[in-house]
Amino acid sequence: MRISDRLTRIKPSATLAVNAKALELKAKGVQVVSLAVGEPDFPTPEHVREAAKTAIDQGFTRYTQVPGIPELRQAVCGYFARFYGVEAPMEATVVTNGGKQALYNLFQCLLNPGDEVLVPAPYWVSYPALVELAGGVPVFVASPAERGFKVTPEELDRAVTPKTRVLLLNSPSNPTGACYTRAETDAIMEWAIARNLFVVSDEIYDRLVYEPAQAVSVCDWWERHPENVAVVNGLAKTFAMTGWRVGYALAHPDLIKAMTKIQGQSTSNICSVAQKAALAALSGSYDAVEEMKKAFRRRRDLAHGVVSSWPGVVCPKPDGAFYLFADVRALFTPALPDSASLCTHIMEQANVALVPGAAFGDDACLRFSYAVSDDTLMIALDKVAKVLFG
Template sequence: MEFSLKLSKIKPSATMAMNAKAQELRAQGKKIVSLAVGEPDFNTPDHVKQAAIDAINDNFTRYTPVPGIPGLRDAAAGYFKTFYGVESGPETIIITNGGKQSLYNIFTALLNPGDEVLIPAPYWVSYPDMVLLASGDPVIVPTTQESGFLTSPEELDKYWTPRTRILVLNSPSNPTGCTYPKDKLDAIAAWAVERNILVVSDEIYDQLVYPPAEPASLSPWFAKYPEHFAICNGLAKSFAMTGWRVGFCMAHPDLIKAMNKIQGQQTSNICSIAQKAALAALTGSFEGVKVMREAFERRRDLALSIISAWPGVHCVKPDGAFYLFPDLSTFYNDAVTGSADLAKIILEQAEVATVPGVAFGDDRCVRFSYAVADEVLTDALNRVGEVLTRL
């Protein structure tokens, strides 16, 4: 069969490939523990599930407006008011099929062939491929461990060209967990305004920031310069709702209209029942979020203490999300030439699934998710440590 040129440019998801390999080994009877997961190991809160059950019983099962039911768009706007003091109306909000569709909508709405998108590395696996699918050119901006995997106006300037249209920022980050402090975020925002580009701020982990760090959002910059900022968020990580597929985006009303046009020809509204669940989540108690945040903070410390004790290993201490991204390149040699080889050895010998850093644009590192129970995490990391010290 002959496929499109676009398809030939994109890679299959590395996370999916690792999951497939883990499944294969499980089928052979191996007890694989997955630290490759990108979702909380908690259940969706009961009041959110109940709202969905009520929606079904009330026959709230028909098409809704493409950008979401009005109450939910208001609630998403209210989220930015509650957490970041930003006043905005429903005309600045679209509800999408996960945070992912907000990103696709934006890239599709704005990019023409030859337009460049700055993506600081390590980056979430999907950004470059999403840009390619939207006919843009991803431009990777490397960061260092010394800078805590954070970029800066000086670094961005090295990669900026007159074709640069968008900068993608992700804080807290998948895969590093690193979180921009407000002053660093402000400096980048000011640079973007000066350079006349749009910052797509993926803030999907903003509820999972560990004290003393504080969540910093670019939404106050959106309030001042709506043409320069689009803020993407969703309920997958904060409310353990990965399967429900609810994302939301705050952007200039013209961009929202363009995203609405694309979504209307693509998927229409997101599931009506999931919208009612999301409404209950955003307008109800955030107690469940707090419980998860405390558990993740404890596990971050637990996992970091084990990983930091591995000989020659350096791991930046992250302030958010639920990933650690240690540099394991000290274990590379003629037979183990990079993170893909190392992740394969870890999977086969320690029976632990991870994601090789090469998938996130940094081949020195391997991503470990700590969204698993404390005992499982301890046992799995100890097994990895034993395998590494034998190398």
């Protein structure tokens, strides 16, 4: 059997691999605590679950339109109007199998072989693979912990070449939780538009931003420059709907048609029942979301208070998402010289799963997810501290 050449450069998802290892150990009876997976530990809100049950009972189990049922696409438009005051037509939206498929479809539509994509680092583990699967070349623009893991237009400008086609933004960030301010976002967007770059903005964590920070979207830039901007979002993090696989994109109607063509020849429409659940989520109450956000903010403060106090560790306080990204290079030794070996050591000695920063483009760091209960979080961090400091 011969596997295609395009897959030789693609690595499996590191976060899913770590979580799989934790589940494997649990199956053997080992009590493992996972701070690796980016998944809310809350149930999907009741009104969303009830909408899915009703859809099943009513027999809503057939194929739908490839880009989503019209009422759900209208609800996506309503989301941008509700939170950002941006009016969009239904034709500028598509509903996808999670935000990941929206990104995949976008890069397949936007990139030709050899086109370069600027990817601020640290970055979500799947970004490089999604670019490479479309024949593109990811170009990483590093920003260390000391600068809050945020890039500037000047740093981006130094990475631009005649082959640069796309800038990929992610705020709030996975893995760092960093959030660009309105002024920082506008400065980057002005820079990108002036160079006729296409901006893909992954805003999957935009409802999980902690005051006094504020959620910032580039959808207003899409409104002014629809041929240069696409916004990707989804329901996984906001509504604790990771397994439902509902994402969506806002883009120029012509680009949406191209994305729909790809989707029609690959997955077709997303699950019909999940679409009805998503409709209830986007058009209903956000009270459950606000309760989750309160819990995540409390956990952030608890976890950051612990990790930032560790000797030699640099850990910026995140404004969003549910991760800490800690620079632990001061703890490396000849026996444990990098983030992967340190994570393996912690797993073996403390039975706590973390993700090495190398998976996110920064080998100096470890990612801690605080999407677990307060008690579980504090117990896990105590175990890690004992391994690191005795």
